[in-house]
Amino acid sequence: MNRREPPLAQAVNISKRFQKNTDFAERAAIALGAMSAPAVVHALDGVNLEIRRGEVVGLVGESGCGKSTLGRIIAGMLPATEGTVLRDGEDISTLKGRRRRALRLRTQIIFQDPMSSLNPRRRVGDIIGEAPRFHGLVDKAGQTKLVAELLETVGLQPEMAQRFPHQFSGGQRQRIGIARALAVNPDFLVCDESIAALDVSIQAQIINLFMELRQRLGLTLLFISHDLSVVQHISDRVVIMYLGRVVESAPVDRIFDHPNHPYTRALLDEIPRIDRRNRRFSTIRGEIPSPVNPPKGCHFHPRCPHAFDRCRVERPALRNVHDGHESACHLNDLPPQQQPPRRENTDETL
Amino acid sequence: MTLPLLEVENLQTHFATPAGLVKAVDGVSFTVASGEVLGLVGESGSGKSITGFSLLGLLDPPGEVVGGSVRFKGEDLLSLDATRKRQIRGNRIAMIFQDPMMTLNPVLSIGTQMMETVQAHANVSRSEARQRSRDALGKVGIPSPEERLDAYPHEFSGGMRQRVAIAIALLHGPDLIIADEPTTALDVTIQSQILAQVQQLCLELGMGLIWISHDLGVVAGLAHKVAVMYAGRIVEQGPVDQVLDHSRHPYTQGLIASTPMANRRGVPLHQIPGSAPSPLKRPEGCSFRPRCARATEACLVAPDISAHHGHEWRCFHPLGAET
Numbered sequence: 001m002n003r004r005e006p007p008l009a010q011a012v013n014i015s016k017r018f019q020k021n022t023d024f025a026e027r028a029a030i031a032l033g034a035m036s037a038p039a040v041v042h043a044l045d046g047v048n049l050e051i052r053r054g055e056v057v058g059l060v061g062e063s064g065c066g067k068s069t070l071g072r073i074i075a076g077m078l079p080a081t082e083g084t085v086l087r088d089g090e091d092i093s094t095l096k097g098r099r100r101r102a103l104r105l106r107t108q109i110i111f112q113d114p115m116s117s118l119n120p121r122r123r124v125g126d127i128i129g130e131a132p133r134f135h136g137l138v139d140k141a142g143q144t145k146l147v148a149e150l151l152e153t154v155g156l157q158p159e160m161a162q163r164f165p166h167q168f169s170g171g172q173r174q175r176i177g178i179a180r181a182l183a184v185n186p187d188f189l190v191c192d193e194s195i196a197a198l199d200v201s202i203q204a205q206i207i208n209l210f211m212e213l214r215q216r217l218g219l220t221l222l223f224i225s226h227d228l229s230v231v232q233h234i235s236d237r238v239v240i241m242y243l244g245r246v247v248e249s250a251p252v253d254r255i256f257d258h259p260n261h262p263y264t265r266a267l268l269d270e271i272p273r274i275d276r277r278n279r280r281f282s283t284i285r286g287e288i289p290s291p292v293n294p295p296k297g298c299h300f301h302p303r304c305p306h307a308f309d310r311c312r313v314e315r316p317a318l319r320n321v322h323d324g325h326e327s328a329c330h331l332n333d334l335p336p337q338q339q340p341p342r343r344e345n346t347d348e349t350l
Numbered sequence: 351m352t353l354p355l356l357e358v359e360n361l362q363t364h365f366a367t368p369a370g371l372v373k374a375v376d377g378v379s380f381t382v383a384s385g386e387v388l389g390l391v392g393e394s395g396s397g398k399s400i401t402g403f404s405l406l407g408l409l410d411p412p413g414e415v416v417g418g419s420v421r422f423k424g425e426d427l428l429s430l431d432a433t434r435k436r437q438i439r440g441n442r443i444a445m446i447f448q449d450p451m452m453t454l455n456p457v458l459s460i461g462t463q464m465m466e467t468v469q470a471h472a473n474v475s476r477s478e479a480r481q482r483s484r485d486a487l488g489k490v491g492i493p494s495p496e497e498r499l500d501a502y503p504h505e506f507s508g509g510m511r512q513r514v515a516i517a518i519a520l521l522h523g524p525d526l527i528i529a530d531e532p533t534t535a536l537d538v539t540i541q542s543q544i545l546a547q548v549q550q551l552c553l554e555l556g557m558g559l560i561w562i563s564h565d566l567g568v569v570a571g572l573a574h575k576v577a578v579m580y581a582g583r584i585v586e587q588g589p590v591d592q593v594l595d596h597s598r599h600p601y602t603q604g605l606i607a608s609t610p611m612a613n614r615r616g617v618p619l620h621q622i623p624g625s626a627p628s629p630l631k632r633p634e635g636c637s638f639r640p641r642c643a644r645a646t647e648a649c650l651v652a653p654d655i656s657a658h659h660g661h662e663w664r665c666f667h668p669l670g671a672e673t
Contacts, residue, residue, distance in 0.1 A: 062537035169625045199393035199626070200564065204608030204619040211618065226538065229567070233610035233619070256612065270542040272567030274594055274609060279571035281546035287507055288537065 006089030008053045008188055008220050009074055009107070014083035016044040016069050039292045043069045045244040046083075048318070051188075056214065056221040058235030058252070060228060060267070064291055065241040068192050071224045075109045075190045105135060108181035112193035114173035118165040124151075124176055125161030132183045150179040155209060171202035178209065188220045195230065207234060228271045232256055237324075240264050243299040244291055246318060250325035260327035262340075263300045298330065306331055306340045353424060354381040355558045356405075356526055362417035363397075363404045372629045374400040374413070376582035380575075382526065385556040389569030389590070391605075392579035395626055398562045401579070402528045405560075406439055422526070441471040444519035448531040450511035453518065454503040460487075460514055461499030467521050486517040490547055509540035516544070520551065526558040533568065545572060566609060570594055578602045581627060581637035588661030598661070598668035601638045636665070644669075 020038040022030065029035035044066045051057050051074075061067045072078040074085055076092050084091050087103055095103055111117040118127055128150055129143040138146050148158035154175040165173055174194065181189060191210070195203045211234060213219055225231050231238055232252060239249040240261065248261040259265045286303040289295055295302050301311040310330050318328040331339055363375035375397045382388050392398040404415050405427065420427040422443065430438070447453055455463055464483035468474065474482070480499065487495035490513040503511060512532055519527055529548070533541040549572060552559050563569050569576055570590060577587035578601065586599040597603040607620035624641045633639050635650040642649070644667040653664045 062539065171625060200566070200605055201393060201608050201622040202625060204610075205621050207610070208618045208621060211616075228538070229610045229612075232612060233615055252615070267538060270538045272541075272565060272571055274566050274570045274606060274611065276567070276571050277590060277594075278574075281542050281549055281571065285543075287509060287540070 005053070006086065007050045008055075008088060009051045009222075010086040010089075011047055011049040011070065011074055012084045012086065014044050014047045014049075014070065014073055014080045014085070015042075016066070016073060016078070017042055017081045041291050042244050042294055043291060044073070044080075045294075047241075047244070047246055049074070049239060049246065049249075051220060051222060053187075053220055054218060055237060056223055056235045058231035058238045059222060059224045059241065060226065060231050060238060061241035062226060062288055064243070064288060066244040066291070067224050067241050070241070071109070071190045071192050071222060074222065075107045076104055077109065101135070105131075105184040106186050107188045107190065108184065108186040109190040109192060110174075110177050110181050110194045112196050114170065114177045114197075115165065117177055118173060118180075120165050122164070123161065124163055124165065124168075127165070127176065128161070128180045128183050131180070135184060137184060146183065147179075150183055153182065153213070154179045155205075169202075170198055171205055174198065174202075174206055175209065178206075178213070182213070182217070187218070188222070190222045190224070192224045193226070194223075196225065196227065203230070210234065228267060229273065240267070243289060243294050245299060245328065246326075247300065247329070248325075248327045249318070250322070250327075254322065254325050258322070258325075260321050260325065260332070261300075261329050262304045262306055262331070264327075298328070354383045355386075355423065356382040356560075357421040358401075358405065358418070359421075360418040361401065361404060361420065362415065363400055363409065364414060364416050366412045366414075367630075370630045373582050373632070374629060375404060377418070378579075378582075378584050379418075380577050380584065380587060382558040382560060382575075384525065384558055385552065386575065387552060387559045387561060387573045389573030389576045390560055390562045390579065391564065391566055391569050391576060393564060393605075393626055395581075395629060396579040397582040398564075398579050399530050402445070402530050402560065402562050405528060406443060406445055407435060408445070437471070440467060441522045442524055443526045443528065444522075444524040446512075446515055446519050446527060446529040446532045448534055450508070450515040451503065453515040454511065456503050459500050459502055460506075464499070464518055464521065467518055471522050482521065483517075486521050487514070489520065489551070490514075490517045491543070492517070509536055509543065512536065512544060513547070516548065523555060524557060526560070528560045528562070530562045531564070534563070534565070541568070548572075566594070566605060578605070581632055582629070583637070583664060584662075585638065585665070586661075586663040592659075592661040596661075596670055598656075598663040598670060599638075599665050600642050600644050600667075600669060602663075603669055604641075 018041040022038060026035060030037050047070060059067045073080050092103060125147045129147045132138045132146060133143050147161050151158050151160060156172060156175055195206050198206060207230065214221060223231060223234055235252050238252050238255045240247050242263050248264045256268065259268050297313045298311045298316050301307040316328040316330045318326045321327050321332055359379045361375055361378045365372040365374055378401055380388065390398045390401065403409050405420050415428055461480065461483055465476065465479040468479040468482050484495045484499060487498060492498055492510060492513055506514060533544050561569060561572060573590050576590050576593045577584045580601050586593055586602045593602060594606060597606060604620060604622040608622060610619060622641055627633055627637060635652050639645040639649045648666045653666045655662050655664055
């Protein structure tokens with residue numbers, strides 16, 4: 001691969017803040033001190049992410065860490081408050097007209113709940129075929145053929161195009177969602193918790209489908225999930241987020257064998273696994289802080305067993321700790337003898 | 351051998367719906383001893399939650415227990431009158447639900463609800479009830495319990511609410527707790543905190559625990575015994591190591607093989623073909639038959655339970671050799 005080829009998608013210093021819109025009366029009330037200003041949710045805070053062509057990137061974090069917001073911003077569904085998203089080296093916010101539409105088609109998103117993302121009153125054939133028809137990729141005759149092909153691609157029968165979404169099981173509905181995303185020939189899929197709502201045996205079917213499609217169609221995936229074992233299975237690279245910031249990023253084997261950030265280490269320790277029997281559950285203390293009022297310095301410091309003074313005031317930068325392995329932790333600046341011991345996936349048993 | 355704490359035999363719960371009779375629980379038997387954790391595992395619609403609800407008589411119509419017996423310390427729970435049932439529920443047997451808002455009343459403070467629970471089963475003064483409530487909150491790891499007693503459910507985070515629900519369940523030091531997916535909606539680190547708490551309490555107080563979950567990983571780490579449900583029946587149960595390492599039923603093995611594991615990265619996962627049957631149209635005989643690679647004509651009849659050293663399965667063509 002040409003090394004100078006720009007990444008398929010790149011988020012540069014993205015911040016996203018959500019704030020309730022105030023009307024005139026509310027603004028007046030706030031100015032007079034009769035009402036407090038609406039809270040600002042800091043969903044993303046200076047996030048950088050690079051996705052290379054053909055790669056599967058797993059984006060992991062707990063609820064409220066901003067992983068879905070980041071996915072939507074990269075897919076162009078939400079504008080960022082600050083920062084830019086580059087697609088093949090071009091800033092997506094400056095593109096206009098036909099080029100903008102063409103670029104948008106190349107990124108598709110697959111949601112968590114297939115039922116709420118499929119129109120219950122339309123036939124599956126129309127749901128899948130609408131976008132390619134609208135964008136002039138196929139004509140009316142071509143639509144039927146395309147829909148039949150797509151249904152086969154995702155493991156459904158072409159006759160099912162005449163049915164409605166409620167006539168399918170959860171796993172089949174997710175397949176329809178995937179077929180709809182593939183209908184406009186994207187090269188990049190953002191999968192936002194796409195398998196979280198499915199049963200274990202159905203999850204396996206959909207994971208296999210994603211991996212097969214990736215091979216066959218040369219897709220690039222941003223796989224957003226809270227489930228580390230699924231991410232470990234499917235990803236080439238893993239990015240861990242905590243409260244609006246990326247705390248660690250590394251190739252999948254590296255991050256699971258040598259996690260660097262204390263949060264990553266805690267997360268890996270918590271994964272429930274079938275081969276971990278009679279565990280003594282122990283864990284990092286405390287709750288995930290509110291993104292309305294995140295802690296100063298390193299966001300993780302109130303829960304971190306190794307936090308020291310610097311963590312409470314200074315935001316740690318994401319920096320290289322090993323080839324392709326980045327971590328945002330002040331501990332890495334300490335001399336080796338002062339660093340806490342790195343536990344390598346040890347299990348305590350009862 | 352001592353008498354088990356809970357003995358469920360051939361439990362049958364049916365729902366007479368307009369579309370037809372749904373046999374949600376179709377002949378389920380298991381036991382739980384004091385201090386023992388039973389993991390009840392299954393996918394959605396397998397009947398695991400309905401089993402939990404049936405034990406306590408919490409079914410809404412048209413759901414009805416139509417057969418079997420549930421013996422708790424020798425007493426048949428299904429034939430009790432309402433007064434006696436009330437004495438046991440929330441006192442000797444407590445339940446924790448997936449959504450703590452199902453347990454908590456949003457318009458009453460936590461303290462009011464907890465004291466009400468205390469006074470429902472114990473003849474104590476208000477100050478004594480408050481004292482006990484505070485201790486229970488402290489025990490489940492809620493910081494500054496005295497102040498938190500006056501807070502309302504919406505002032506707690508999801509994980510904290512679940513702790514409150516657990517504290518309420520613990521108020522009377524029950525002999526048995528039935529937990530229905532209590533950590534499914536929680537984040538990984540919060541789930542771990544709750545699991546640690548529950549595990550410690552079970553050890554300390556010697557409670558029996560039925561942990562209903564779809565997550566084999568959680569059950570593997572927590573339970574002593576596992577029961578795997580499919581289409582209203584327990585298809586396999588036994589000690590956790592036996593069931594997970596030497597599975598006999600093809601469904602159990604399929605479930606385990608379809609779970610992503612560290613040593614199988616990038617390899618296609620095992621797929622159980624098809625999906626679970628509709629409870630209205632379950633296949634005759636073994637319900638797993640249409641999805642099973644080992645099925646033969648013999649499977650057109652429902653298989654009975656085979657057993658070996660406390661490890662039971664319902665299959666004519668079990669996997670593995672006798673161990």
